[in-house]
Amino acid sequence: MAYTGRCACGATQLEITAEPVAVRQCWCRQCQQIAAGGPTNNAIFPADAVRIEGALGHSQWRAASGNTLTFHFCPGCGTQVYGQSSARLHLKTVRLGMIDEPHGLRPEMIIWTDEAPAWACLDPQLEQWPQMPPAPPPPPAP
Amino acid sequence: MAEGGHAGRCLCGAVTYALAAEPLGARMCWCRDCQYIASGSATVNVLFPEAAFRCAGDIGTLRMTADSGNTVERGFCRQCGSQIYSRTTEPAGTQPIRIRAGTLDNPGLRAPDAYIWTDSAPAWAPFDPALPRYRRGPGSARKE
Numbered sequence: 001m002a003y004t005g006r007c008a009c010g011a012t013q014l015e016i017t018a019e020p021v022a023v024r025q026c027w028c029r030q031c032q033q034i035a036a037g038g039p040t041n042n043a044i045f046p047a048d049a050v051r052i053e054g055a056l057g058h059s060q061w062r063a064a065s066g067n068t069l070t071f072h073f074c075p076g077c078g079t080q081v082y083g084q085s086s087a088r089l090h091l092k093t094v095r096l097g098m099i100d101e102p103h104g105l106r107p108e109m110i111i112w113t114d115e116a117p118a119w120a121c122l123d124p125q126l127e128q129w130p131q132m133p134p135a136p137p138p139p140p141a142p
Numbered sequence: 143m144a145e146g147g148h149a150g151r152c153l154c155g156a157v158t159y160a161l162a163a164e165p166l167g168a169r170m171c172w173c174r175d176c177q178y179i180a181s182g183s184a185t186v187n188v189l190f191p192e193a194a195f196r197c198a199g200d201i202g203t204l205r206m207t208a209d210s211g212n213t214v215e216r217g218f219c220r221q222c223g224s225q226i227y228s229r230t231t232e233p234a235g236t237q238p239i240r241i242r243a244g245t246l247d248n249p250g251l252r253a254p255d256a257y258i259w260t261d262s263a264p265a266w267a268p269f270d271p272a273l274p275r276y277r278r279g280p281g282s283a284r285k286e
Contacts, residue, residue: 038180
């Protein structure tokens with residue numbers, strides 16, 4: 001198994017059997033709302049490699065792209081577990097705080113820097129996009 | 143909203159709050175417990191007198207022993223999980239309430255003045271070199 005994880009209260013458990021497609025940090029306003037003021041840090045995995053135990057709550061927002069972003073969280077502690085775009089159901093975007101350390105994953109790209117507060121500290125070494133990044137490659141043909 | 147105060151809400155709007163005071167300070171916390179609820183970031187916390195905080199809506203709470211040894215209560219929206227606040231319940235009345243900056247209507251209201259619990263920050267964590275980094279709680283040894 002590649003990765004394991006849990007939420008802050010332990011009611012939600014996570015197992016991941018693949019390496020991430022990408023790891024990136026998002027400063028969009030909605031992410032700041034669900035991430036206690038900072039950016040979300042997201043490891044994007046093939047959806048079928050992510051197994052979750054425990055009841056999840058979910059909510060949604062409409063992204064600037066027009067896609068619906070559904071995000072799932074532990075109802076016992078509010079920890080965000082993963083998000084998913086209606087345009088990319090083959091991927092699950094797992095919140096980095098959920099994954100047990102040491103995992104060696106780190107953000108490689110920062111997106112939606114236009115919406116970061118003036119005090120935000122962004123790693124200048126990382127690729128940055130003012131809003132959405134380019135679309136990820138399509139899933140492999142079956 | 144009270145005149146001169148501040149307001150905020152969770153992402154979905156099921157929880158709203160008002161703060162009838164100005165911030166006492168702000169800081170980012172890299173304790174591991176905060177990284178869980180901050181999607182792998184530090185929480186960004188704006189400090190207010192607890193008596194100035196009024197909250198309405200479907201709020202869930204979780205009590206836990208923080209790395210400091212204090213008992214803290216974390217409040218979050220039960221409909222979307224957005225973290226709203228952390229307050230110290232034991233010892234009570236000793237600490238300002240910590241409002242999660244992402245839920246303030248103006249998340250830029252108060253720039254953080256310090257980092258705390260940097261000993262548990264991930265290797266990739268970016269730090270503003272102008273701000274003090276406390277290895278543990280506020281006032282603990284600094285990392286230079």
